[in-house]
Amino acid sequence: MLPSSTAAEAEAALGRAMSYAERAWFGYSAGMPDYYLYCHIVPMLLLVYTLSSLRLALFELGAPSIALRYKLQPRVQLSPAAFLRCYMDTMRALLVTIAPLHLLSYPAVKMAGIRTGLPLPSVGEAAAQLVLYFLVDDYIGYWIHRLLHTKWGYDNIHRVHHEYTAPMALAAPYGHWSDVLILGAPSLVGPSIVPCHITTFWLWLVIRQIEAIDTHSGFKFPFNPTIYIPFYGGAEYHDYHHFVGEHSQSNFSSLFTFCDYLHGTDKGYRYHIAKLSEGITALIAKHHHNDMEDKGNTDEDMGDKGKDNKDMGDTVKERKDMNDNDNEDERMDNKRMDGKDIDDKDNEDAGKDGIDMDGKDMDDVGMQGKGIDDKGMGAIHIDLNEYMEYIQIVRKTFRTDEEAYMFYVETMREKGFWCYKG
Missing domain, CATH: 1.10.287 (Helix Hairpins)
Structure with a gap:
């Protein structure tokens, strides 16, 4: 909840007139408790997961002749029932793990310094923070992923995620409940190190969700804008990791490729x-x-x-x-x-x-x-x-x-x- 009750008070506190975006934010959040603002992330993630992954599932089911041109493993074709079962299992896991995690972690986020008031961050500030969050998440996630591919970690936790040797968008967050929590934790480290505005925090988690869906999509589209991101692994890079499966000692990075390169875990690929x-x-x-x-x-x-x-x-x-x-x-x-x-x-x-x-x-x-x-x-x-x-x-x-x-x-x-x- 913002400390200012009127727009005039908010502008007086800023020492300048509010921008159009700041006026819109003030109108939406002025009377809303910070906890409610923070909880927005739960429906956001569920909605992004549903819309981003279902469109690819419908594309594969509705236009198979076109989809096969871009599918990385075209021999693997699932039935509509299999797609639905994966979606329901994943939604259940998200509701049991991700939703409680975000709802209960608010005190820690508040202590880390995530703010909700004015001013809103500039584009440059938000972009710099997002780059840092990606780098931190990728590095920590790399080592956690390697640990999950040890014999104990794979047999007891990570093997559920690898049930799909041909990845698809719906299976991006699919896995054992503990796997979802463990691999989701690095995304909170960056904002804890460098606190941001709640809007940047929303944007970060939404982009991270879209990225996970992209790398698990199972498609290699020539018009995908991620091809212009330096060192970005993408769907083909992670598809190889899933294809090898249990014995994979390659391509552990979820975002970029330099951790695998530096530590020699991309030799197989x-x-x-x-x-x-x-x-x-x-x-x-x-x-x-x-x-x-x-x-x-x-x-x-x-x-x-x-x-x-x-x-x-x-x-x-x-x-x-x-x-x-x-x-x-x-x-x-x-x-x-x-x-x-x-x-x-x-x-x-x-x-x-x-x-x-x-x-x-x-x-x-x-x-x-x-x-x-x-x-x-x-x-x-x-x-x-x-x-x-x-x-x-x-x-x-x-x-x-x-x-x-x-x-x-x-x-x-x-x-x-x-x-x-x-």
């Missing part, structure tokens, strides 16, 4: 990426070489076609000359005699020549076009045997055959090739 790139490069070179050979053969066929067309033209010319001679002989014979039988024979021969031209010879010309690719020169044909051969080379780097093919096609397109299934 870097090996995965290196082998993937190596295999893709080798396969591109192989198909590019084959494509050049196919193009050479096509050019040779085109040359043969031109030669055949020239020969055909000469043959037509010769037949025309012969027909002209026959016609001339016919006119001369008609002047000397009425040779009906001879005329019939000549017409018969002319008709036979016409059949030869329209039949066998023209079919030969048509056959010359079979070597031309109707989809354009330089297209690369891909079939199951070709990319399955590649998968066998770097089998451990791929989780699904579909992922291998999709990654291959995407890489080929980036290299400037046209790709399609043969």
Whole structure:
């Protein structure tokens, strides 16, 4: 509750006129106890979790053909009942753990110095505080996550969260109740070290929730704005951690990648990426070489076609000359005699020549076009045997055959090739 009861008193206390945002905040919070303001975070987190995760679930269920293009593990497809069960289990865990945690931690937050009054923080102040909170949360969360992957921690607590080896947004906060509390605690350390305004505190926890949903989404979208955040791990980075599961000793960071890099716990993932790139490069070179050979053969066929067309033209010319001679002989014979039988024979021969031209010879010309690719020169044909051969080379780097093919096609397109299934 703000100490000033009127806007004039608030402006007098500030020594300046209130901004539009400060007026709105004053109108909303002036008569509201601080505890109620703090408790806003509970419905906020539940609402953000529901809206952010359900939209991805509906996208996957409603447009599977489109969703599979961006899904990191396309072979894993859950039923609507499985999505609903995950949502209900997670909401139950949040109501049992996160809600009481925030409702009961108010005295500690108040002691830490979280304020509710005026002035509101500037954009620069809030941004600096958020960066610090992210760094602190990521570092502490990294070590807690590593401890949860020890044998005791995994078997007794963390294995519940890893029931989903193919992460999805709804399963971001899914886990054992103690796991939710333990991994959620680092998000409160930053605001305890550097106190902030309650609005910044709300923003921090909401962004942190959205980030957790993003890294567990199971999708790699090319238009995701997080690709511009330096050292941000993202969905693909954390998806590898879930895929390996119990034996994973890689990619423990939830936000950035530098803790894993500094402590050497990203070696498995870097090996995965290196082998993937190596295999893709080798396969591109192989198909590019084959494509050049196919193009050479096509050019040779085109040359043969031109030669055949020239020969055909000469043959037509010769037949025309012969027909002209026959016609001339016919006119001369008609002047000397009425040779009906001879005329019939000549017409018969002319008709036979016409059949030869329209039949066998023209079919030969048509056959010359079979070597031309109707989809354009330089297209690369891909079939199951070709990319399955590649998968066998770097089998451990791929989780699904579909992922291998999709990654291959995407890489080929980036290299400037046209790709399609043969």
